[in-house]
Amino acid sequence: MKVAIQGDIGAFSQQAALQLVDRPDIVPCRTFEDAFAALRDGSADLAVIPVENTLAGTVTRPMDLIASHGVHAVAETLVRVRLCVATRPGSTLSEARTIASHPVALLQCRAFLARHPWLTAVETYDTAGSIRDMMHGAGWDAAIGSELACGLHGAAVVSKDIEDDPRNYTRFLALQTRPEPGPDVGKLSLAFTLHNRPAALHGALGTFADRKLDLTRLDCRPLVGRPWEYRFYADLASVDADLAREVVDELERFAVDVQVIGRYQAAVGDGS
C-alpha cells in the first residue's frame, strides 16, 4: 500500500505509517499540500498525517486541509516523540550557530533552545529532512529529529531526549479519499461551522451531551476571509454508525455545515 507522509524517510510520520500499515510503500512529500495532492491524484492510497501533539498543540495546517479536501479518516495512531540533536560528525553544539527542524519539533524543545541562546532556529519542512540536508551541505550546523534519522543519514547524536516533557506524543490520522463504514464502535471526528448567534456552540455540544458522549477533543481554526469566525473540530469516543448519523442530523440544526471526517478505531494507550 502506497502511504504518503509529510517529510522524509526517518520522520515520525514514517513510524506512524509503520504502526498503521503492514510494510507500507512510503511516498515522502515535502509539504502537507503535496501529501494531500498525492491522495487526490492516486499516487498514494493513504496519507498518514499528524494532527495534534501533547506539547505543541494542534498541527494546524493539516486541520485546514482535512476540511478543505474533504478526505476521510480511517484510523488513528499515537507516536512517542523523542528528539535528538544531530551535528556533522566531529562538530560540537557549542560551535554551532544555527539549528534546523520542523516548526512543531522546535515548539517541543523550547527549554533546550532557551538554554542555548546562541542557536538560531531554522524552520525546515521535516525533522528527518533537516538532518539529511545538514549532512548534504545545507547552511545549518545542527538539526533536531529522531535517533533513527540520525542513524540513517550518518549524523552524530550530540544530545538526546531534548523535548520539554517526556509525555510527548503526536496523534496521527490515516486519511483516504473514499469513506469507509468504520468499526462497530469507534471514534467519530467531525468538522463544523456554526451560525453566528449566541449559544450556538453550547447547542451544538448539547447534541453530544444529551447522548452522554465523551468529547475527547474540541478545537477550532479561523475561517480565512471571515475574521473572528471559526471552524470547530470535535472528536467523540465510542460511537456506532446509527448514533453517528443521529448526531450529525441533529448537529445540522445548529450548523452552517457539518463534515464527517471519519469514524475509526481509537488508538489505545497514550502513545508510549
Place this chain on the structure above:
Amino acid sequence: MKVAIQGDIGAFSQQAALQLVDRPDIVPCRTFEDAFAALRDGSADLAVIPVENTLAGTVTRPMDLIASHGVHAVAETLVRVRLCVATRPGSTLSEARTIASHPVALLQCRAFLARHPWLTAVETYDTAGSIRDMMHGAGWDAAIGSELACGLHGAAVVSKDIEDDPRNYTRFLALQTRPEPGPDVGKLSLAFTLHNRPAALHGALGTFADRKLDLTRLDCRPLVGRPWEYRFYADLASVDADLAREVVDELERFAVDVQVIGRYQAAVGDGS
C-alpha cells in the same frame, strides 16, 4: 508608560502599543518570556501581546504564558497586518535563497512561499528584527515584515501585501500584573480546566448560554505533562462586573480551576 513588546521597534506589536497607549516608552523584548519577565520585575508597566491572527489562528505561546503567569488583561486592540518582502538594496528576490520572519508571519504568507519554492524560510524572533538583522549581516537574503520596519532599517521593499488574504488582523491584549475593575460593560476573558467527565465542556458553556452571553471565542491548549487534557480559553462579550462574578462562581462548579484573565473594553471594528 513603559510598554514591553515581543519584537523590535517597527514590529506590529509596536503599532498595537501606539493604538493603546499615548506616547508609550517601548521596551523591546526578544521572546514572549522576556516580555512577561519585564512585567514581573517592574521594568515594564504593561505588556502588549498578540493572542490571535485571522489567518494563522491562535498565537499559542502567549496563551500558555498568560495562564501560567496569572497576568491581567486590561485592554485589547486589533492591527491590520500588511506584510512586505525586504531585501538589502540592490538585491533581488530571484537571487535570494533564504527568507526570514516570525513564524506567525510566515504562516500568513503560505501562498507567497509556495510561489517561491527556492526560498527556505528561517524562523526569527520578530518581523522587524529579521529585517534589521538582515541589514546588519545576518545569514539570510530576504525578510518579511512591515513597510515601517523596512523604512526604519533602510531595507528595499521588493514586494507588498504578500499575506494570503487581505482580511489579515492580529488581536493584541494589554497585560499588567495587577487586576483592574474594568469598564461598566466589557469583554470577559477566562481560562479554565475541567474535570475529565462527559459533558463537562457542555456544562461549562451552559454557564454562558443560560445568560444569553455571546461567546466570541473558545480556544484550547494542551496541558504539558497531562496528555490529551486541555486548558480552555473563553471570551464573552458585553459582561458587567456582577455578571462576571456570577459566571465565574457557576463555572467553578464544573472546573478544576478558573482564572479571570480580565474584563476590558472590546475593540471596535475588525482592525482595518
